[in-house]
Amino acid sequence: MIRFDSVSFRYRGDAPLALDGVCLALEAGELVAVVGANGSGKSTLARLCDGLLEPTSGSVTVDGLDSVDPASLWKVRSMVGMVFQDPDDQIVGTVVEEDCAFGPENLGLPSDEIRVRVDSSLRAVGLDGLERREPHLLSEGQKQRLAVAGALAMRPRYLVFDEPTAMLDPVGRRAVLEITERLAHAEGHGVLVVSHDIGGVARADRVIGLAGGRVVFDGAPEGLMDDASMLLRVGLSLPPAARLAAALRARGLDVPAPAADAESVVASLWR
Ligand SMILES: Nc1ncnc2c1ncn2[C@@H]1O[C@H](COP(=O)(O)OP(=O)(O)O)[C@@H](O)[C@H]1O
Numbered sequence: 001m002i003r004f005d006s007v008s009f010r011y012r013g014d015a016p017l018a019l020d021g022v023c024l025a026l027e028a029g030e031l032v033a034v035v036g037a038n039g040s041g042k043s044t045l046a047r048l049c050d051g052l053l054e055p056t057s058g059s060v061t062v063d064g065l066d067s068v069d070p071a072s073l074w075k076v077r078s079m080v081g082m083v084f085q086d087p088d089d090q091i092v093g094t095v096v097e098e099d100c101a102f103g104p105e106n107l108g109l110p111s112d113e114i115r116v117r118v119d120s121s122l123r124a125v126g127l128d129g130l131e132r133r134e135p136h137l138l139s140e141g142q143k144q145r146l147a148v149a150g151a152l153a154m155r156p157r158y159l160v161f162d163e164p165t166a167m168l169d170p171v172g173r174r175a176v177l178e179i180t181e182r183l184a185h186a187e188g189h190g191v192l193v194v195s196h197d198i199g200g201v202a203r204a205d206r207v208i209g210l211a212g213g214r215v216v217f218d219g220a221p222e223g224l225m226d227d228a229s230m231l232l233r234v235g236l237s238l239p240p241a242a243r244l245a246a247a248l249r250a251r252g253l254d255v256p257a258p259a260a261d262a263e264s265v266v267a268s269l270w271r
């Protein structure tokens with residue numbers, strides 16, 4: 001479990017708190033979405049998960065190991081994989097398989113073990129067959145899937161994605177969201193996804209909403225979708241179909257939440 005106990009963080013001594021008393025837990029097998037307006041502390045939270053940042057007060061533990069204890073820092077880093085917003089920033093290899101092998105090579109693993117990990121990671125994100133392709137020839141969505149494969153090759157128990165779909169088109173976005181869902185629900189990773197994608201949020205097991213560095217919502221996505229003022233507070237707006245569904249529900253019609261697409265609203269009206 002990744003656990004935040006009353007975590008506060010400020011970037012400089014005189015800066016305001018970027019995170020303020022955050023408590024949360026992420027279990028293996030769980031898909032948790034983190035939402036919040038710009039500057040609400042989402043990226044700060046993500047970078048605290050694997051010890052990239054050190055809490056100003058409070059503690060972050062990963063399976064009981066303190067994220068900033070020098071004795072466990074490397075273990076923690078190997079247990080938490082990170083994927084960031086811009087795929088171009090994360091590419092280090094000249095061909096796909098070399099890029100994916102970068103992490104395991106730095107761990108000093110034997111080459112046959114690296115081969116096994118690279119092959120299974122590329123397969124997990126649907127990039128098998130493109131092993132010798134130059135990364136700059138990949139689509140943005142493929143590049144982001146390569147970044148996911150690179151993180152997976154480290155065999156982390158937890159994965160933290162900071163706006164992984166922000167640079168992608170709808171097709172690339174859907175593919176990455178499906179991967180995050182499968183990694184949590186089929187493969188048993190604990191997955192934390194910072195995202196504004198309402199479709200992705202709706203599929204999470206739990207949503208954590210941040211405002212001004214504080215947790216203002218922690219619960220099922222349905223609870224968030226039904227709470228218009230909370231949605232506004234965490235910087236989300238519902239797609240038109242979901243707004244329609246909410247309005248119909250408010251008039252007593254039996255339309256299930258969260259309804260992210262028009263077809264499911266229509267289907268529930270015709271039942
Ligand atoms: N490297 C940094 N140095 C100083 N302040 C920062 C830095 N990164 C973020 N901040 C500040 O911390 C707060 C939270 O930022 P961030 O975690 O990036 O929010 P989000 O990812 O939700 O947009 C903001 O007020 C932001 O200006």
Ligand SMILES: [Mg+2]
Pocket residue numbers: 042043044
């Ligand atoms: Mg951010």
